[in-house]
Amino acid sequence: MTRPAERLLELDVTGYANGGSGIARSAGRVVFVDGALPGERVVAQITDDSHAAYAKAVVHRVLEPSAHRVEPGCRAAAAGAGCCDLSFVAPDFARSLGAQALADVLRRIGGFDFDDLAQPEIEALGDSSTGWRIRTRLAVDRAGRAGLRGRRSAQIVTEPCAAPVTGLLDGVDDLGARPGTEIVLMADADGGRHAGELAAAGDGRDGRGGPGRRRAQRSRGARSAPRALRPLDGADSVTHRVGDREWRIRVTGFWQAHRDAPRVYSMAALEMLADVGVHGRVHVWDLYGGAGVFSAALLDGGAEHGFEVSSIDLVDTDPGALAAARETLASDPVHAHRGGVAESIAGLRAPQVVVSDPPRAGAGLHVVDAIAAARPDAVVHVGCDAASFARDLGRFATHGYRVRGWRGFDAFPMTHHIEAIAVLTL
Numbered sequence: 274m275t276r277p278a279e280r281l282l283e284l285d286v287t288g289y290a291n292g293g294s295g296i297a298r299s300a301g302r303v304v305f306v307d308g309a310l311p312g313e314r315v316v317a318q319i320t321d322d323s324h325a326a327y328a329k330a331v332v333h334r335v336l337e338p339s340a341h342r343v344e345p346g347c348r349a350a351a352a353g354a355g356c357c358d359l360s361f362v363a364p365d366f367a368r369s370l371g372a373q374a375l376a377d378v379l380r381r382i383g384g385f386d387f388d389d390l391a392q393p394e395i396e397a398l399g400d401s402s403t404g405w406r407i408r409t410r411l412a413v414d415r416a417g418r419a420g421l422r423g424r425r426s427a428q429i430v431t432e433p434c435a436a437p438v439t440g441l442l443d444g445v446d447d448l449g450a451r452p453g454t455e456i457v458l459m460a461d462a463d464g465g466r467h468a469g470e471l472a473a474a475g476d477g478r479d480g481r482g483g484p485g486r487r488r489a490q491r492s493r494g495a496r497s498a499p500r501a502l503r504p505l506d507g508a509d510s511v512t513h514r515v516g517d518r519e520w521r522i523r524v525t526g527f528w529q530a531h532r533d534a535p536r537v538y539s540m541a542a543l544e545m546l547a548d549v550g551v552h553g554r555v556h557v558w559d560l561y562g563g564a565g566v567f568s569a570a571l572l573d574g575g576a577e578h579g580f581e582v583s584s585i586d587l588v589d590t591d592p593g594a595l596a597a598a599r600e601t602l603a604s605d606p607v608h609a610h611r612g613g614v615a616e617s618i619a620g621l622r623a624p625q626v627v628v629s630d631p632p633r634a635g636a637g638l639h640v641v642d643a644i645a646a647a648r649p650d651a652v653v654h655v656g657c658d659a660a661s662f663a664r665d666l667g668r669f670a671t672h673g674y675r676v677r678g679w680r681g682f683d684a685f686p687m688t689h690h691i692e693a694i695a696v697l698t699l
């Protein structure tokens with residue numbers, strides 16, 4: 274049953290959900306309220322009333338604010354952009370909400386009871402909630418102004434976002450990007466800015482995203498097609514550095530968004546493997562390995578942590594990332610395989626150690642089953658979505674793998690997103 278969705282409701286917010294909204298109840302239903310914090314009384318506007326069990330809403334007015342509510346730290350988010358959805362929350366409190374949400378999905382989806390393992394905390398990454406993002410993508414409106422897309426609309430918000438590192442957004446409107454295109458921006462290891470214009474997907478050149486099934490079908494096909502890149506500023510390959518290593522990554526390629534993430538995650542993986550007693554010579558699978566940041570960390574830091582890497586199979590689908598991996602790891606015993614993890618790992622030599630760092634959807638049950646079937650001594654599993662991370666860890670448990678340690682990181686400050694890393698052994 275679909276009901277009109279413009280109603281206003283006065284609600285007491287009692288909890289926080291994994292997607293970043295407050296949880297309230299009304300007439301026996303859960304209401305997820307964007308922009309509300311536990312402990313607040315708000316007037317909420319219903320935005321989606323089409324589900325029997327729950328409704329979605331957005332804060333219309335705060336009647337009794339939480340002590341943790343602050344002036345929004347991001348002007349773009351305050352103007353409706355889909356960037357820093359928790360920029361109105363004090364950073365420490367936002368981290369405690371993230372920890373709560375992670376524990377909740379680990380319990381509900383993963384089946385963990387925290388009897389012999391403390392709930393993971395969310396650790397700050399770097400020293401500031403702003404100026405951490407080294408890559409971003411902006412849409413260009415019909416007047417040629419660049420901005421972030423709206424959270425709940427096709428609007429392009431031209432107010433500046435607080436997340437990008439200093440200089441990344443400087444003069445973006447003067448780069449010459451054409452209306453309807455997107456600008457991809459990346460900062461290099463020395464703070465230099467690189468930018469390119471991505472051609473509009475299919476017929477979406479005017480950026481209007483208008484209605485109609487035929488248009489939607491056309492643009493679905495067009496979205497998956499490669500899009501031409503026109504250099505706007507700097508180079509189209511960007512140098513990144515972790516430890517003593519350098520990588521050259523296409524401005525459109527994957528690199529962790531937080532400038533400190535590759536170093537912190539590399540160190541976390543090494544420490545966690547040492548903690549579970551990995552030792553001797555080990556063959557490693559670096560799954561969803563990208564440009565090989567974890568491979569490099571294990572090769573370079575293993576000895577200090579009690580083990581030596583004899584060889585690595587790295588698997589990723591992205592040719593650009595694999596080219597970067599092959600270049601940086603050219604003289605190391607790393608075999609980079611292009612392909613999906615699910616299809617590729619059956620043919621690989623059994624590993625002692627697996628690092629898996631899937632995209633947001635997680636590794637999935639089939640891949641977890643296949644990793645477990647190879648019987649590695651230790652698995653470091655990384656997740657940027659709490660729910661899929663919990664689901665994957667729960668599946669490892671069905672194969673006898675136990676979580677020996679986990680850590681959570683505030684890798685996307687001022688947002689509800691977190692990164693989590695677990696180490697598992699048999």
Ligand SMILES: C[S@@+](CC[C@H](N)C(=O)[O-])C[C@H]1O[C@@H](n2cnc3c(N)ncnc32)[C@H](O)[C@@H]1O
Binds near residue numbers: 561562612613
């Ligand atoms: C979260 S990134 C991690 C990359 C790398 N571990 C790092 O730290 O830079 C996920 C990677 O998975 C790759 N990927 C996505 N789906 C995949 C699949 N089905 N099989 C293999 N790789 C995949 C992407 O190309 C991307 O490089």
